[in-house]
Structure formats: structure tokens, C-alpha cells
Amino acid sequence: MQNTINLRSNLVVFGLPLLMILSLVMLVKSSFFIPKISSFVVIDFLITIPLVYFLLIRKKNISNKTVFSVFMLGVLIxxxxxPKENQQLLNTVKTFLIPIVEIGIIAFIIVKGRSVAKKINEINDYSLDFFDVINKVCKxxxxxxxxxxxxxxxxxxxxxxxxWKKKELKKNEFTYHKDGMAVSVILGFLLVVVVEMFVTHSMMKSGNVRVSLILATLSGYTILQIxxxxxxxxxxxIVIDVDNKELYxxxxxxxxxxxxxxQIENIELSTKEIPEKSSIKFFSPIGSAGGHNLILHLKEEIKFNSFYGFTKKATSLAIFVDSRDAFVKMLNNTK
Incomplete structure (x- = not known):
């Protein structure tokens, strides 16, 4: 009975905003649509529907954060x-409001991040760094x-x-960038982007200024990423948390x-080539190009985070550690 009530409640929560979205889409695509009501349609997409959704979920076990998703969905739809000629208000929102919202969110994340970092320092959880803290706050x-x-x-x-402060390693921390191939591969990507920038400069000389500026901006952004x-x-x-018996x-x-x-079943010392269809997954996003010298075989499947929050699953992970023997020794002594 309770499951039936919850199902009906969720149908209202998600069904009503969806029905409103479909109604607006049908209106815009119908013969009844006139350009004068374009602004009202934009307001409904960006304000009315997110507001209705918020009122529906405010007393339910649904995160208020999902309102932002509904807003962005409205912008997209x-x-x-x-029609392109009727998107004046929408373009204004994209140009001014969305960047302001993004800057506001980033500012709030930084302020909140400092607070979280302070709490982490108070409980002496040194396994977490800046990226971990920001990830935690964003979520x-x-x-x-x-x-x-x-x-x-x-x-x-x-x-x-x-x-730019130099990182001083603790006894339970291990590097993975010194002896492996990862740095060389990433530097190779950097070289490709730099060459591309020279091509972009040539395009600017030939008169494709607008295209070349866009490409130059993208290249600069890519260089910053690399x-x-x-x-x-x-x-x-890499961190071995001795007290909590966890591996980061x-x-x-x-x-x-x-x-x-x-969760670690056994640790295999191996640099052998791993077949594409193997159950062993590379922890590094650059895969076999980065090399490996260890394989962690796990008792059960785990999830781990990849770039931009994407998750992957694995029961065996191929990794590279510079001080492999010292790393394995500490793992075995800590387990």
C-alpha cells in the first residue's frame, strides 16, 4: 500500500513538471504560437516550472539541488x-544570468570549501586534499x-x-609520476596542442580571424587543463590510511x-600486457599508455571516480607506483 502511495506521489512530483514542459513544447510548435508570447514561454521554462517543482519536492526526501537541474533543462529545451528569432530574452539569460549563477556557485563552493577544510584539519584527516574537499562540497x-x-x-x-608550494611526502604517501609513462604521454598531448596553436596563428594571418580566435581560446584552455x-x-x-585501513x-x-x-584479495606484481577484454581495468584514464607495475585484485566490485565525476567499476585494478616494493610492504603490514 505504501509503495503505491509513493509511486503516485512521485508521478505527481515528476509528472506535473514534465506535463508543463510538453505543453509548452506543443504550444510553440502549434499554429497558436505567436512571437509576442515568447518571453512568457521563456519565463515558464526558467521560473514557473522550477518553482512548481520546488513546491512539490520541498516536503519530500528529494534534494533541493535537483531544482538547478530542472532550470538547466528548461534552458536547454x-x-x-x-525559433531563433524569438530567443531574445533567452539569449539575455544565457549571456548574463547563467554566468552570474555559475560565479555565485563557485564563490559559495570556495567559501564552503574553506569551512570543510577547517573541519578536516580539526579531525586530522590528512588523507583529503584540495580536490577531495572541493568534490565533497560540490556534492x-x-x-x-x-x-x-x-x-x-x-x-x-x-x-x-x-x-606552487612543494609537496612534502609523508611515510604513507607514494608517488606514481616519476618512473611511469604517464607524464610523457601527457606531455605528448601538450606538444600536439602547441603545434595546433601555431596552425591557428597561420589561420589568423590568412583572414579567418573569428574561427582562429575560437580555436586559440580552446587551445589555451586545453593547455591549462594539461x-x-x-x-x-x-x-x-597515493595514500595508505594506516589508522582507518583504507587505500586512497x-x-x-x-x-x-x-x-x-x-577488500583487497591479493596484490600481483606485474607489468605484463593486459588484453582489451580482460576483467582487469586500468585505474589511470590514459589506460595502457601510462603503464602499470601492480594489479590489485579485489574481493568484490568497486566504483571509482574518473574525470568530470564519471564513475567506473572494477574487480581488479592495474596501477603504477614508483616505490612499488615499499608500497606493497606497507599495504601488507597494514591489512
Whole structure:
């Protein structure tokens, strides 16, 4: 009986906003649509529907963060539904309101992040770093998928432009960027982008100024991403939490995993080539190109975070650790 009531309640919560969206789409596509009501349609998509959704969920066990998703969905549907010549108000919102909202969210995340970081320092949880803190804060105030994107963007700026202080390793921290192939592969990507920028400069000389400016901006942004990734490899070592018996695997800002040491079945010392269809997954997002010298076989399947908040699953993980023997020894002694 209770399941039936919950089902009907959820149908109202999600069905009513969906019905409103479909009604607006049908109106815009019908012969009754006139350009004068375009602004009202935009207001319904961006204000009325999110407000109705908020009123429906405010007393339910549904996160208020999902209202932001409904708002962004409204922006997306309105962009594809309304005729281009009737999107004046929508374009204004995209130009001014959305950047203001984004800046506001980022500012709030930074303020909240400082508060969370202070609490972490108070409980002496040194296994967490800047990216972990920002990830945690973003997930508290944003939907999970959007949170991953925001956290990655903020971390990219942080590691790309700030935090130049040298990282001092503790006894339970291990690097993975010195002897492996990951840095070489990423530097190869950087070289490709730099070459592309020279091509862009040539296009500017030939008169394609607008296209070349867009490409130059994208290239500059990509270079910042690559530099941030390289620096984050140094700043985010693998951590063995001796007290809590947990392993924190990290690959810069591109991958993150927390594994209970009790979940590790065995540790295989191996550099052998791994077939494509193998159950063994590379922890590094660059796959076999980054190399590996260890395979962690787990008792059960785990989920771990990849770039921009995407998750992956694995029962065996291929990783690379510079001080492999010392790492394995500490793992075995801690388990």
C-alpha cells in the first residue's frame, strides 16, 4: 500500500513538471504560437516550472539541488524549441544570468570549501586534499553529475594557476609520476596542442580571424587543463590510511578511489600486457599508455571516480607506483 502511495506521489512530483514542459513544447510548435508570447514561454521554462517543482519536492526526501537541474533543462529545451528569432530574452539569460549563477556557485563552493577544510584539519584527516574537499562540497550543494564538472573545473584552475608550494611526502604517501609513462604521454598531448596553436596563428594571418580566435581560446584552455593535470599528479600522491585501513588511489584530478584494505584479495606484481577484454581495468584514464607495475585484485566490485565525476567499476585494478616494493610492504603490514 505504501509503495503505491509513493509511486503516485512521485508521478505527481515528476509528472506535473514534465506535463508543463510538453505543453509548452506543443504550444510553440502549434499554429497558436505567436512571437509576442515568447518571453512568457521563456519565463515558464526558467521560473514557473522550477518553482512548481520546488513546491512539490520541498516536503519530500528529494534534494533541493535537483531544482538547478530542472532550470538547466528548461534552458536547454527552450533553446531547441523556440525559433531563433524569438530567443531574445533567452539569449539575455544565457549571456548574463547563467554566468552570474555559475560565479555565485563557485564563490559559495570556495567559501564552503574553506569551512570543510577547517573541519578536516580539526579531525586530522590528512588523507583529503584540495580536490577531495572541493568534490565533497560540490556534492553537498549540486546534483552529482554537475558537481563532478564544477569540482574538476575549480581544481583545474587551482592546480593550473595556484598552489606552487612543494609537496612534502609523508611515510604513507607514494608517488606514481616519476618512473611511469604517464607524464610523457601527457606531455605528448601538450606538444600536439602547441603545434595546433601555431596552425591557428597561420589561420589568423590568412583572414579567418573569428574561427582562429575560437580555436586559440580552446587551445589555451586545453593547455591549462594539461598543465593542471601534470601538476596535480605531483600534488595528489597515493595514500595508505594506516589508522582507518583504507587505500586512497589517485591519478591527479583525473581519477580517485577509496578502497578498504579488507577488500583487497591479493596484490600481483606485474607489468605484463593486459588484453582489451580482460576483467582487469586500468585505474589511470590514459589506460595502457601510462603503464602499470601492480594489479590489485579485489574481493568484490568497486566504483571509482574518473574525470568530470564519471564513475567506473572494477574487480581488479592495474596501477603504477614508483616505490612499488615499499608500497606493497606497507599495504601488507597494514591489512
Amino acid at each position: 527552450a533553446s531547441f524549441t523556440l 553537498e550543494i549540486l546534483p552529482s553529475k554537475i558537481a563532478g564538472i564544477f569540482a574538476s573545473e575549480i581544481a583545474m584552475i587551482y592546480y593550473g594557476l595556484f598552489n 598543465l593542471a593535470t601534470l601538476r596535480s599528479l605531483v600534488k595528489r600522491p 588511489l589517485k591519478f591527479g584530478i583525473l581519477a580517485n578511489a577509496k578502497i578498504s584494505l579488507h
